[in-house]
Each structure stands twice: as C-alpha cells, then as structure tokens.
Amino acid sequence: MAQRKVISFENIRVACRNCTLSQLCLPMGLVAEDVDRLDGIIKRSRPMHRGDHLFRGGERFRSLFVVKTGSVKTYAPSSEGGEQVLGFHLPGEIIGLDAIEKDCHACSAKVLETSAICEIPFHRLEELASSIPSLQHQMFRLLSKEIGHDAEMLLLLGKKNAEERLAAFLISMSKRLSKRGLSATDFYLSMSRHEIGNYLGLAVETVSRLFTRFQDEGLLNVDRKHVQVLDLRSLEGIAGIVQAEDHQQHSN
Amino acid sequence: MAQRKVISFENIRVACRNCTLSQLCLPMGLVAEDVDRLDGIIKRSRPMHRGDHLFRGGERFRSLFVVKTGSVKTYAPSSEGGEQVLGFHLPGEIIGLDAIEKDCHACSAKVLETSAICEIPFHRLEELASSIPSLQHQMFRLLSKEIGHDAEMLLLLGKKNAEERLAAFLISMSKRLSKRGLSATDFYLSMSRHEIGNYLGLAVETVSRLFTRFQDEGLLNVDRKHVQVLDLRSLEGIAGIVQAEDHQQHSN
DNA sequence: CGCTTAGTTGATTGGGATCAAACGTAGTGG
DNA sequence: CCACTACGTTTGATCCCAATCAACTAAGCG
Numbered sequence: 304m305a306q307r308k309v310i311s312f313e314n315i316r317v318a319c320r321n322c323t324l325s326q327l328c329l330p331m332g333l334v335a336e337d338v339d340r341l342d343g344i345i346k347r348s349r350p351m352h353r354g355d356h357l358f359r360g361g362e363r364f365r366s367l368f369v370v371k372t373g374s375v376k377t378y379a380p381s382s383e384g385g386e387q388v389l390g391f392h393l394p395g396e397i398i399g400l401d402a403i404e405k406d407c408h409a410c411s412a413k414v415l416e417t418s419a420i421c422e423i424p425f426h427r428l429e430e431l432a433s434s435i436p437s438l439q440h441q442m443f444r445l446l447s448k449e450i451g452h453d454a455e456m457l458l459l460l461g462k463k464n465a466e467e468r469l470a471a472f473l474i475s476m477s478k479r480l481s482k483r484g485l486s487a488t489d490f491y492l493s494m495s496r497h498e499i500g501n502y503l504g505l506a507v508e509t510v511s512r513l514f515t516r517f518q519d520e521g522l523l524n525v526d527r528k529h530v531q532v533l534d535l536r537s538l539e540g541i542a543g544i545v546q547a548e549d550h551q552q553h554s555n
Numbered sequence: 556m557a558q559r560k561v562i563s564f565e566n567i568r569v570a571c572r573n574c575t576l577s578q579l580c581l582p583m584g585l586v587a588e589d590v591d592r593l594d595g596i597i598k599r600s601r602p603m604h605r606g607d608h609l610f611r612g613g614e615r616f617r618s619l620f621v622v623k624t625g626s627v628k629t630y631a632p633s634s635e636g637g638e639q640v641l642g643f644h645l646p647g648e649i650i651g652l653d654a655i656e657k658d659c660h661a662c663s664a665k666v667l668e669t670s671a672i673c674e675i676p677f678h679r680l681e682e683l684a685s686s687i688p689s690l691q692h693q694m695f696r697l698l699s700k701e702i703g704h705d706a707e708m709l710l711l712l713g714k715k716n717a718e719e720r721l722a723a724f725l726i727s728m729s730k731r732l733s734k735r736g737l738s739a740t741d742f743y744l745s746m747s748r749h750e751i752g753n754y755l756g757l758a759v760e761t762v763s764r765l766f767t768r769f770q771d772e773g774l775l776n777v778d779r780k781h782v783q784v785l786d787l788r789s790l791e792g793i794a795g796i797v798q799a800e801d802h803q804q805h806s807n
Numbered sequence: 808c809g810c811t812t813a814g815t816t817g818a819t820t821g822g823g824a825t826c827a828a829a830c831g832t833a834g835t836g837g
Numbered sequence: 838c839c840a841c842t843a844c845g846t847t848t849g850a851t852c853c854c855a856a857t858c859a860a861c862t863a864a865g866c867g
Contacts, residue, residue, distance in 0.1 A: 379710060381795070387710040401706055403699035410706065429695070433688045440681060446698035447655035453705035454653055454662065458631060458639040460712035461756035465855065496814060504713035506856050511815055527814085527864090543633070717823065748846065758824055763847055779832090779846085 337435050344431065345369075346422040357398060357412035357420060364402035366422045370394050373418020374493045378501075379410040388502040391415070391494055393476075394483050399425075400449050415493040460504050463543065468503040469513045470542035473523075477532060488532040589687050596683065597621075598674040609650060609664035609672060616654035618674045622646050625670020626745045630753075631662040640754040643667070643746055645728075646735050651677075652701050667745040712756050715795065720755040721765045722794035725775075729784060740784040 346366075351357075357368050357375060368375075375392040389410055392398050402408045403425065414420070432439040459471055481487035492499070500510040517523045522538055524531040532538060598618075603609075609620050609627060620627075627644040641662055644650050654660045655677065666672070684691040711723055733739035744751070752762040769775045774790055776783040784790060 379706060381710055381714050385714065387713055389706050389709060400699055401702040404696045404703055409703055429688070429692060433685065433691055436681070436685045439685055439691060443681070443694070443698065444656045446695065446702065447652055449702050450653040450698065450705060451656055451661055453702060453709065454631060454641050456709055457641060457705065457712065458633055460709065461639055461753075462633050462637065501713075507814075508816085508857085509855060512855095515815075759846080760825085760848085761823060763845095764823095767847075 337438065340431060340435070341428075341438065344424060344427040346424070348420050348422055351414045351418050351420055353414060353416055355414045357414065358402075358408045359411045360408055362408045364399065364406050364408055364425065366399065366424050367428065368398040368412065369421040369423065370396050370398070371419035371421055373420075374415045375412050375418060375420070376415055376494060376498060377410050377412045386501070388498055391476075391498075391502065393479050396479075397445060400446055465503075465505050465509050465513060466516075466541055467543055468505060469499075469510060469517070470538050471544075472499065472503055473530065473532065474535075474539055474542050474544065477535065488535060490530055492528045492530060589690065592683060592687075593680075593690065596676060596679040598676070600672050600674055603666045603670050603672055605666060605668055607666045609666065610654075610660045611663045612660055614660045616651065616658050616660055616677065618676050619652065619680065620650040620664065621673040621675065622648050622650070623671035623673055625672075626667045627664050627670060627672070628667055628746060628750060629662050629664045638753070640750055643728075643750075643754065645731050648731075649697060652698055717755075717757050717761050718765060718768075718793055719795055720757060721751075721762060721769070722790050723796075724751065724755055725782065725784065726787075726791055726794050726796065729787065740787060742782055744780045744782060 351373075358364075360380060370392050372394055374394075375398060377389045377392065377398060378386045379389055381387050392412075398412050399408070401410065428442070432442050459468055463471065476490065476492070477487045480490050494502075496510045496514075497507045499505075500507045503510070514523070514525045517538075518525050522532070522534045522541075524533060603625075610616075612632060622644050624646055626646075627650060629641045629644065629650060630638045631641055633639050644664075650664050651660070653662065680694070684694050711720055715723065728742065728744070729739045732742050746754075748762045748766075749759045751757075752759045755762070766775070766777045769790075770777050774784070774786045774793075776785060
C-alpha cells in the first residue's frame with residue numbers, strides 16, 4: 304500500500320510535469336535543474352468537481368492555476384445579473400493571468416467536470432522568473448499569447464455571424480484537444496449549450512439550431528455533448544480560416 | 556540656437572519620462588537609478604504622421620511602442636479583405652504586447668494623427684527586467700492589464716447593444732484622456748466614424764445615428780470630431796457602469 | 808415517479824445591417 | 838478663386854439575422 308502510494312505520487316508528478324509545465328517550459332529550453340525548481344513550487348490539489356470554484360471575482364490573487372485534466376470556465380458578472388463567459392480552459396491551459404494587475408480576481412473560475420488542477424503561487428513564480436531569464440521570457444510569451452487569443456475573440460464577436468462563430472468554436476476545441484493528444488474529430492463538450500451561446504454572444508436556441516444544421520449538412524454528428532466532426536475542412540471554411548497553401552484567387 | 560536645442564532635448568526627455576515611463580514605473584517604486592537605466596534603452600523617434608505605420612502584420616517583432624502624444628490604432632486583417640480594429644491607443648499607452656509570443660506582429664499599428672512615439676527594444680527591456688524584479692513585476696502587470704481590458708471588450712461585444720457600446724466607448728475615451736490631464740468632457744476623436752464602428756462591431760450608419768441621438772437627448776454636443784460630454788452620469792448609466800456608492804436595490 | 812433543468816423546434820419580432828441618396832468637407836489642379 | 842473629385846458623414850427606407858417568446862421533449866435526480 305505504501306509502495307503503491309509512492310508509485311502513484313510519482314505518476315502524478317510525471318503527469319503534472321507533462322501537463323502543467325509544458326506551457327512554461329516546452330517552447331524553449333529550461334535546463335533540467337530549472338525545471339526541477341519550477342516543479343518544486345507547483346502545488347497539486349485533490350480532484351475538483353463540477354461546480355467547484357478555483358476562485359471568485361473579488362478574491363485576493365495568490366496563484367495561477369493550470370488545468371491538468373478536465374475543464375474550467377471563467378466568467379465575469381455583467382451588469383444586471385447576467386454573466387459573460389470569458390473562456391473555456393482545457394488541459395495544459397493557464398487560468399488567472401488577468402488578475403496579476405489588480406492583485407485581485409476580476410472574474411470567477413468554475414470547474415465544468417471532475418478535474419485535476421495545479422496551483423502555482425504567483426509570487427514564487429515571479430521569484431523564480433527573476434533568476435531564470437528563459438522562464439521570465441516564457442511567462443511574457445504566455446501573457447502575450449493570451450492577448451493574441453483575446454484579439455481573435457474580438458474579431459469573432461465583432462465581425463462573424465452565428466454560423467462562423469460556432470464553426471470557429473468547434474475548430475478551436477478540436478485543435479486544442481488534439482494538441483493534448485486527444486482526438487481532433489471526436490470529443491465531448493463539457494459545457495452546456497447555454498454556456499457556449501454565452502461565450503459566443505449567441506442565444507441558446509441559435510446554438511442548438513446551428514448544431515442541428517451542421518449535422519443536417521453532414522459536417523458533424525452531434526449527440527448531446529458528444530461531437531464527431533465529419534468534415535473538418537468545410538468547418539474551417541465556414542469559420543473563415545483560410546488555408547494558406549490553397550489557391551488564393553483574391554490576393555487583393 | 557545650440558542652447559535652444561539642448562533645452563528642447565531636455566524637455567523631450569522630461570516629457571518622455573512623464574509619459575513613456577509612467578506605465579512602467581508609476582504604480583510602485585523603481586529607485587531613481589533603475590529609472591535611469593530604463594530611460595537609457597528607450598529610443599525617441601521623430602514625429603510620425605497620419606497614416607504612418609509603427610509596424611505591419613507579419614513583421615518581425617523587435618520593440619514595444621509607447622504613445623507619447625497623438626493616437627494610434629491597431630487592427631488585424633479579417634478574412635475576405637475586411638479588417639478588425641483592435642484598439643485605439645492614447646498617450647501613455649503601450650502597443651505591441653501581443654507580438655511577444657510569436658516574435659512576430661499579428662496586427663498592424665497605424666498612426667491616426669501627428670504623434671510622438673517612443674520605441675523600447677524588447678530584448679533590452681527583458682534584460683533589464685531580469686535584473687530589476689520590480690520592473691519584471693510591472694511588466695507582468697502591464698500584460699495582465701491588457702488581458703483584463705480585452706475581457707471588458709469581450710463583454711461589450713458579446714452582451715451590449717449598440718447604444719451601450721458607444722456610451723462605453725465614450726466613457727473609456729473620457730477616462731483615459733482625463734487620466735493624462737486632458738479634459739474628460741471636451742475632446743477630439745482622432746478616428747473616423749467608420750473606425751469607431753469597426754471597433755465596436757457596428758455599422759458606420761449606426762454610429763452616426765447614435766451620435767445624433769445622444770445629442771438630441773442632451774448627453775453630448777457633437778461637431779464632427781469634436782465631442783463635448785454634457786451628462787457623463789447618464790452616459791455611464793447607459794454604458795452599464797454601476798455607481799458603487801449609489802443605492803443598490805438588487806443586491807442579489 | 809414527479810420535479811427540475813437542459814435542449815430542441817417553431818413562430819414572431821426587432822435591432823441593427825444594408826441599400827440608397829443627399830450633403831458637407833477636404834483636397835487638387837486648372 | 839472655383840470647379841471637380843473623393844471621401845466621410847448624415848439621414849431615410851428596407852431587409853434580414855438572430856433574439857425572443859412559446860411549446861414541447863428529453864435527461865438527470867432525489
């Protein structure tokens with residue numbers, strides 16, 4: 304039993320490395336020793352369940368969180384009781400970057416399904432970044448990536464119609480899941496239609512109708528939360544993603 | 556003449572400090588020596604004119620830019636020739652943070668009126684941040700602030716109607732200008748109606764009609780690009796900004 | 808097995824886009 | 838200086854996409 308526990312702990316460590324640290328380390332080399340130092344400040348938490356909060360708006364900011372398995376949504380209360388879903392966070396993705404500035408969380412983060420979450424105390428991460436330049440650089444890149452992603456969302460909400468939005472959402476899910484080694488064409492959506500609609504700036508009914516339409520058009524198979532993408536290429540076309548190597552007619 | 560030039564140069568240095576550095580230094584203390592080191596890596600550029608580009612999408616990322624005077628818009632090409640205006644940048648604000656990740660600019664930055672722009676070579680800033688922990692912290696805060704601002708925009712584009720969007724835009728301009736010592740109620744908009752509409756996800760005509768309506772309702776005086784805010788409070792009400800200290804009825 | 812919540816489908820409506828046209832305003836060159 | 842052009846802005850008329858309203862079905866759950 305004791306033996307098993309040790310093995311289990313090691314497995315967690317390995318899993319956590321693969322998942323938590325890759326965002327910070329993968330793109331370019333931290334030496335093994337630095338990875339160990341980084342690994343040393345990461346707190347593993349017990350599994351969290353649907354509806355649990357990582358943090359709520361207004362709370363003091365202490366840590367960043369990394370999704371190891373499962374999924375999390377972040378959302379901000381809008382005036383008049385409603386809320387705006389700001390994002391869905393899949394394994395390997397980081398949560399809480401927006402709270403650094405005010406030292407206080409402006410949004411809330413709620414677990415969508417049973418999930419394993421790592422916690423990284425931010426002040427310790429900052430200390431480490433001070434002494435490891437490449438880690439500092441990775442952190443700048445991480446923050447910057449979030450800004451770039453937000454810009455894509457601004458374009459989506461500002462310029463795209465309902466169909467394009469849902470297609471872009473599905474493509475995004477597909478890409479992010481496949482990046483983590485999961486299927487790009489067969490996955491479960493852990494969020495409700497309502498949450499998808501909220502995120503995309505659409506009514507629930509519109510989302511539902513579009514799922515039906517995509518299915519009718521042979522782009523998807525949808526059964527409840529289970530999605531099978533049948534025609535990724537067409538979906539990308541709808542989402543307005545231009546294939547770089549394809550024929551470009553309107554080169555402007 | 557030589558004398559005058561020296562004075563002028565010093566004035567520029569002082570102006571540049573007040574303006575460029577405040578974003579990086581103001582919130583908490585860098586010691587004077589560190590401010591000098593930071594000041595040392597900032598490049599002053601000659602005035603730029605309407606239509607000039609700070610950078611274009613696809614270019615290699617080398618520097619961040621800070622608006623000293625004037626204004627700049629950033630925009631990304633959307634598929635099918637259109638473009639999405641990502642932001643308007645007023646004095647004291649930083650441009651280019653989204654390019655850190657890919658080491659390449661994803662959007663373009665175009666000067667809206669005659670402007671003075673400072674350039675900060677990013678790799679030198681990173682070096683400096685490594686050796687000045689409080690500067691590193693300021694930079695994290697800066698990036699984080701951008702993410703927070705983007706989240707506000709997501710809420711605006713996802714949940715607010717045309718009227719609320721334009722009101723929010725005007726309030727934002729008012730606040731940001733007054734933060735720089737300019738009037739909060741009397742200012743010139745350097746961007747066209749078309750650019751405002753693009754930014755807010757609205758058609759030009761809608762923006763124009765709303766300006767007219769706000770004027771009819773006694774909220775504004777508008778003459779071309781000149782805006783006088785007559786009723787800031789009501790405008791904030793429309794924008795959905797809840798006054799904290801006012802009576803809260805629906806505390807939920 | 809009721810009860811509640813999530814999801815689907817249909818009917819209707821409305822806000823803002825689009826189309827169309829007039830009107831400055833700025834710039835350009837004769 | 839004024840005609841000419843081009844562009845930005847305003848205003849009006851019409852249309853359409855997606856929201857809303859409404860009814861129903863399917864799941865989850867105590």
